[in-house]
Amino acid sequence: MLPKTGNCKYVPRYKRYAAEKNKFQAKKVMEAFELVQRNMKKIGEGAYKLLGRGRKERELDRHFNHQTKEIKKDRRVKRTLKQARRGERRGEKRLHLPGDKERIPTFRRSKRRRRHKMAKIKKPNVDVLQGLERLAAVLPQRTKFPKVVKLLYRWTKEYMNVDNREYIFRVLNDVTKLPFLAEDPEGRQDVICVFEYVLSYNSLWFQEDEKHQMLQKAWQLATVTFCQCFTDDAFTLSSTISKLNEAFTLIERSKPDIDTYLEEKQKRAAKHEAKVEASKLEAKMEAKLEEKIEAKDEDDKE
Structure with missing residues (x-):
């Protein structure tokens, strides 16, 4: 209306x-x-109702807010108020701040139970060579090879030195013989990093003798050059092909030395096999003699 x-x-x-x-x-x-x-804001009704707070109430609010800020800053005051609220202080009544629920005081034991913290079991420190031995034991596994190579690279950067390089050389020599050396793309990069770091770190040792130089070139060809053959970069592929050509020319030039080395290796293998067979025959002869002696002893007893 x-x-x-x-x-x-x-x-x-x-x-x-x-x-x-x-x-x-x-x-x-x-x-x-x-x-x-309908849309007109009705002052004094509903959401637009005035609170009607006076000047004294606003001063009390300001004083309360100031006190709470000061209490938060001072730990000693906070602890005192906490004890008073719980009724722990002697000769003082329980103090309740606005918003706190009144709790019925319960009997507290004078002796508190001490919670014994379980001491954390410290893992035994693993020696440097023991860690390398563990890595060498897992490296021949095809599925775990990419992850273990990363750990091997970390070991070489942190722990390898002149005193323990013979042990890492044995491990790397076994790595060069693995058939799945370049199957994983990430594993290939880690293999390249490991061998390049080891060869550069021990460059003086590899330059001492011709055999050391040949070992360096053999490792370089079997690992770094082999892994770089799987690259998509044209520049890397061309440099890899040039390295392979150099390796082939070196093999042709040193073919007589390689033949003599292979012959000596075959002779050593034949000698080793002969020794193994001789030891097996001796063991069989000893076993037969023991059986004969036992048979004679049984006949004498009868």
Whole structure:
């Protein structure tokens, strides 16, 4: 309903349309007035109700906020208030701050149970050579090879020195004989890093003798050059091909030395096999003699 006073701008319009008997326009004016009346913020009602806080209440709020900030800064005050709230201090009543729930005091034991913290079991320190031995034991496994090579590279960078390089040389010599050396892409990069670091770190040792130089070239060809053959980079591939050509020319030039080395190796292998067979025959002869002696002893007893 429209107000009876003429202060509202909708009243004269509604009266004029009503006098003209224009019901449609009068209805539109009524709808507009109801919409404005619905959306108008009513001060003092609902969400727009004033709190009505006085000056003294605002001062108390400011004082309370200041106290809480000071209490948070001072640990001693916090501990004292905590004890007073629990009723632990002698001759003082329990203190309750606004918002705290009152709790019924219960009997507290004078002797508190001490919680014994379980001492953490320290893992035994592994020696440097023991760690290398463990890595060498896992390296021949195809599935674990990529992860173990990363650990081997870390070991070489952190622990390898002149005193223990003979042990790492034995491990690397066994790595060069693995058939799955370049199967994993990430493993190939780690293999290259390991051998390049070892060869550069011990460069003086590899330059001392011709045999050392040949060992360096053999490792370089069997690992680094072999892994670089799987590259997609044209520059790396061309440099790898040039290195292979140099290796082939070196093999052709030193073919007599290689043949003599292979012959000596075969002779040593044959001698070793002969020794093994001789030891087996001796063991068999000893076993037969023991059987004969036992048989004679049994006959004598009978």
